[in-house]
Amino acid sequence: MSVYRHVIGLLLCLAASGASGAPITFNTALPVARGEFINRELVVLTRADDRQRDLNANALVSVLGYGANADLAFFGVLPYLDKELKTTVRGVRLTRSSEGFGDASLFARYTFFKQNAPGHTFRIAAFGGVKAPTGDDDDRDALGRLPVPLQSGSGSWDVFGGLVTTYQTLAYQVDAQLSYTAKSEANNFEGGGEIRLDSSFQYRLSPRTLGRGTPDFLYAVLEANILHGSKNRVFGSRDQNSGGTSIFLSPGLQYVNKRFIVESSMQLPVSQNLNGEALKNDYVARLGFR
């Protein structure tokens, strides 16, 4: 059931920081001004099913960023999760669900290279942080304790880090990110480590030509995400129905105003080479505001 892990993994990478047009499914290296707070609210709807299982995982992800200086920014991410899993066991349809705040993440991002020039900027930043087990990891229903992936919280302290780069012009923007998440054991469950490679291309659709002043921008967005997860460990043994490699494409739109950004994308699986009977994603829809 690697889809659960993907939900959490995606949440960790959603703190798109920047103030400006930025990728929808991951981070950016664009700056947060010194002393400024930025906020992002993102609705993430994940659907996955196979013959026996049907998963709906919805999340409202709140991100707060703070610019310590022009190069260093801090981010906090707090998801509110609503998960429901329907399974058929011996012909009986069972529904199990959980709802509540998930695990909070804190991370820092430091821009160690930047090249500003007329009409473009190029930046490379490193980021790293920790996911704390703030969500409920002992939720129960009439059938007993919910399985670990269905809990709002993981119970584990996880660390993550990576590199992100951005090249932005007035007409288009390219972002790329390489990240790794290492997970620790909790409740006899240890999620497999996850490596991700993300890329994003944004192209300004409107206005076609820039006039005077500061017009609103409408970007077409196309993002690609490659995720590889190691197998989970349950009671010390590898779960053969977990882990694997997925490739997603996410077309989307982003409207950038002087005061706010509205964005939406639909993440679609291109390839899901998952181990055993790991549940595959149908789609992940996102609607965001910052």
Place this chain on the structure above:
Amino acid sequence: MKTTVLLIAVGISTVLIYAAVAFAGENHYRVDVEGMNCPFCAYGIEKKLENLDGVEKVDVELEAGQFWLEVDDGVTLSQETVSDIIRNAGFTFKDMTQHEEPESLRNNSE
């Protein structure tokens, strides 16, 4: 003697009038910035420039990478203060020059 005093007075007045006209005309600053490529980034800087004492109005020319600041008569902006705002926002301050109201802004306000 009277003629001399009159000529001096006229001369001083002329100089003062020219100085006043010239001073009143140059109440705009152009700030050149590099690396700023979207409306959202520009707005963060615009807000901070608008909060500077004596700044009446800020116009952004995104394509040119320029901020145009209109200041109250007699106000002189510190280049250090302005460049700090730009740098703290993560962009590169290039130059700041004093101007008369540019044609483009005059058309904007009509």
